[in-house]
Amino acid sequence: MSSKSPSPVIRAFFDEPTNTISYLVSDPVTRRAAVIDPVLDYDHRDGSVDVRSVEAMLKAAADDGLTIEWALETHAHADHLSGAPYIKAKTGAKIGIGEHIKDVQKIFRPVFNAQDLRTDGSDFDHLFVDGETFRIGDLTVEALYTPGHTPADLSYKIGDAVFVGDTLFMPDYGTARADFPGGDANQLYRSIHRLLALPPETRLFMCHDYKAPGRDDYAWETTVQAQRDGNVHVKAGVTEDQFVAMRTARDATLSAPTLLLPSIQVNMRAGHFPKAQQNGVHYLMLPVHAKPGAEAGIA
16 A cells, blocks of 8 residues: 555544444545444344434534545444435435455354345445455555454554454453454464554544443554554463463353344344334344253243
């Protein structure tokens, strides 16, 4: 990538209910912009949907005179629903994600018996391939394939900044889980080291933060050098085998995210809910699996 690409203007929006950070990224010259990993406000207790989070991003863009051209997803999130369709409806922005979303769709289509779901990625406006570049005004964006957390994770390099999705967390918190269907801890290790091979001053922006023990404030920006020096899971000297053993053991202790089932159903459809039924209501599937000995309880 050319070093002449301007530095992007970055505004972060933190959604505490899902611990998600969304970003409004703009070119200071042309005022063209993208949103990355926008959140739809969804209350799992009653199925209600709100758009206050995406409206806050749209207001910020309007206040700054920005034109939003892209809604970019780093992956099909398992912990929040995407606000990308609302962004698209309000601005005409295109929704983009990595080409391996097709693998995620193929994995989860039978899980939810989603007969309406196409598995060619065509619900999205654009599928990025590894190394592909595109423009946001005068900014050059490079798509970096960083699988492991899921088969479809993509990081976006924009100037001196990289938006890493769930591949990395802050150095004091470590790395993302790799036990979702299609996840792979070996791939995750290699993807992390692809990012850590970038220039040390490169800024890295997280998609989530949960406050590491001993830290009082949320944080989501760090650097390649800080990750190399201090990431508790992959700092210098940690081998791939050591990382995989740690990640596998740690993942075995983790509960499923609260919004896993609704998130996957919606996000694999580019943020759209399944089609409304005859009564005009949208429904989400809830697969039920009986634990050994409990089969009679669901008969």
